[in-house]
Amino acid sequence: MHSILWRLNAPFFFGVIVLGILTGINVISTYFVDYRVDTSIQNIHVNKFINNSRFHWEEAELSFDLKGDFSEVFNWNVNYIYIYVELDYESPMRNAIIIWDKIIPRFYYKPLKIEYKSEKGKYTLKNKGYNLRGKNVLAKIKLEIEPIAGFIFKIEGSHSNITFPTNYSY
């Protein structure tokens, strides 16, 4: 009855249960947190807009002013945040493309406020097909909160509009 296996088993599973309960408290305590961010995206420019005839799609390079304050987002259960700029347009169905992203891990306290002037998109916008000319596109700042353990949250920051040129740059 009280063999060595039983004796090892008991503290091991007690430890597992304690860890599980602590993790559960961690998850529940941040589930109802109302994450708020203060962001703005402005002055979006299309620097280059070309027709890639090899792959049969359009490519564009954009730049924008980006501001954000993410100090309110971090709490005890945030592993890191993934900030990204997404372009949304309809053609006629939904299209969405990420052109810029940044990861701010925890323990990286300093730049919780970011500010970029005429920042270039990190990724070239590559459309599927030819339908961006003269299109009205919505640029959104979004945020994904990756927890240490628990639910993955998404937050939407501010957005602004841009109309693509009706002709290719060259």
Place this chain on the structure above:
Amino acid sequence: MHVVTDTLNEFKIMDKRRFSHQFVNLCLVIATALMTWKGFMISFNTESPIVVVLSGSMEPAYYRGDILFLEMWNYPPLQPGDVVVYKLGDRDIPIVHRIMNLHEEDDDYYILTKGDNNKVNDRGLYTPGQLFIQKKDLLGRTWFYIPYVGIITIWLADYPILKYLLIGGMVIIGLTSREPQS
């Protein structure tokens, strides 16, 4: 150390009735585990509701051995920024990466993915000539995350001897252990 002799002794004194009782108990445990898995499959609408991260291409988000819970209800609809798990054609290792481009067309998605830790997108991973992955390749979108726990399954897969030891040990313990009596 009476573990071995005790266990052997348990086998010696075991009669038919007790053996069948223990055997049914063991089957019950296995069936419960299977039922839980199938229940997860139905409630999250995906064929693999829980996956273990196998590569470091999503660091610093997901490390090797982290557990991800997936769902495929598509509500809210998939969007860029979501971390999805996909499996390509004949390859059996699922890949955990983030959606960068998403084009919706005729009730299907055309998705381009990229790992956070990779410099370039995944077109090099896809089958040659494939530009986008589609709905049929997707296993699900992550919605819940638990760190570290899945490393056990990686060990089990890397060292098969460990797997046999564990399963054998579980079967022996399941057959010999008595209900703890007060």
